[in-house]
Amino acid sequence: MPPVFRFAPSPNGYLHLGHAYSALLNVQCAQQSGGRLLLRIEDIDPTRCRPEFEQAIYEDLAWLGITWEQPVRRQSEHLAEYRAALERLQGMGLVYPSFESRAEIARLVAQRDADGAWPRDPDGAPLYPGTATSLSEARRAGLMAGGVPYALRLDMAAAIARVGRLAWDEHGAGPSGESGRVEARPEAWGDVVLARKETPTSYHLSVVLDDVLQGVTEVVRGQDLFHATSVHRLLQVLLGLPAPAYRHHQLIRDAQGHKLSKSTQATGLRALRAEGVSPAEIRHRIGMV
Structure with a gap:
């Protein structure tokens, strides 16, 4: 059986460069191992998770050129x-x-x-x-x-x-x-x-x-x-x-060395995309050229 990877964001804000790194690393690991990539929406918090953030996740990942198997698992449905x-x-x-x-x-x-x-x-x-x-x-x-x-x-x-x-x-x-x-x-x-x-x-x-x-065999996360x-x-x-199997990866940090936050507009994928930054430039910024 091929290995199964997953990217599992929460729709409580817009994705940032750290999410891009984690998602693309999962893609890379799946491709190199002949594995599968799943997407999971971790939306158990009804007070913070919003439909517009979930839709933005799909749009940002597609913009990065990432594809995933259907259906998407949404925690709120389970x-x-x-x-x-x-x-x-x-x-x-x-x-x-x-x-x-x-x-x-x-x-x-x-x-x-x-x-x-x-x-x-x-x-x-x-x-x-x-x-x-x-x-x-x-x-x-x-x-x-x-x-x-x-x-x-x-x-x-x-x-x-x-x-x-x-x-x-x-x-x-x-x-x-x-x-x-x-x-x-x-x-x-x-x-x-x-x-x-x-x-x-x-x-x-x-x-x-x-x-x-979901049959996940490889957890690649921050x-x-x-x-x-x-x-x-x-x-x-x-x-x-x-x-x-677990593989924890380095975090993408800001200029002060802090972990990125979904509230940090300067590193948000949606804001960067609106400024005309390309997916190739995103990969360059996170060291995945």
């Missing part, structure tokens, strides 16, 4: 599949609801910081500081029945105890040059959110399911997602899913 996976984890006793608002969590973190620096995850966000695991089942059920907003979190300690040590084969490189057999450290993320009251999934859960359901692979490996093992 919420039942994510919900079923979440229910499996709940059946293992590995998921619990937390009810603190973002403001309450910020206050708790500030209190913890007063006693010493509260740990942060690899993205710099504070680990969950609450005590929701101590709530009784009756109390949890009452809060949920009462309509209180909640997040469903993975009990990280219990999950790790269930699977033991994990690793993955890295065919690219991490932010600090990690390659080869890499030890997974999902504990660095704390009790990650797997779903919320209004959305029955999260990035971590949906991407793991999507890759399997180094900013390198550490998230630890959580993905944990979920794969918990759910009995096969792991794809």
Whole structure:
């Protein structure tokens, strides 16, 4: 069977040069290996994802000369599949609801910081500081029945105890040059959110399911997602899913060395195209001549 690659943007803004690099690298890898290229639209966030951004993704990729297999998988059309996976984890006793608002969590973190620096995850966000695991089942059920907003979190300690040590084969490189057999450290993320009251999934859960359901065998993505692979490996093992091969690539950065943002107009493909920049010039700018 030929290898299967995927490019999976979120329609919460316009694509930029970093997306162009990742998409074109996936194209290159697929062509060199005789593989297939899929496109996935990661649109689980209804508050930020918009139809005009999704349409712009198709237009920008086509302008770059990229073609992909049909149909395109849109995550918003597969919420039942994510919900079923979440229910499996709940059946293992590995998921619990937390009810603190973002403001309450910020206050708790500030209190913890007063006693010493509260740990942060690899993205710099504070680990969950609450005590929701101590709530009784009756109390949890009452809060949920009462309509209180909640997040469903993975009990990280219990999950790790269930699977033991994990690793993955890295065919690219991490932010600090990690390659080869890499030890997974999902504990660095704390009790990650797997779903919320209004959305029955999260990035971590949906991407793991999507890759399997789409038959993806090669995940080529930016180094900013390198550490998230630890959580993905944990979920794969918990759910009995096969792991794809991973290749994390360098990021395209701005003149100050910062990771590109969808709000950065100077590097947005749509804006550059409007200025008359050609696809060939885009390839030159990102070092893919």
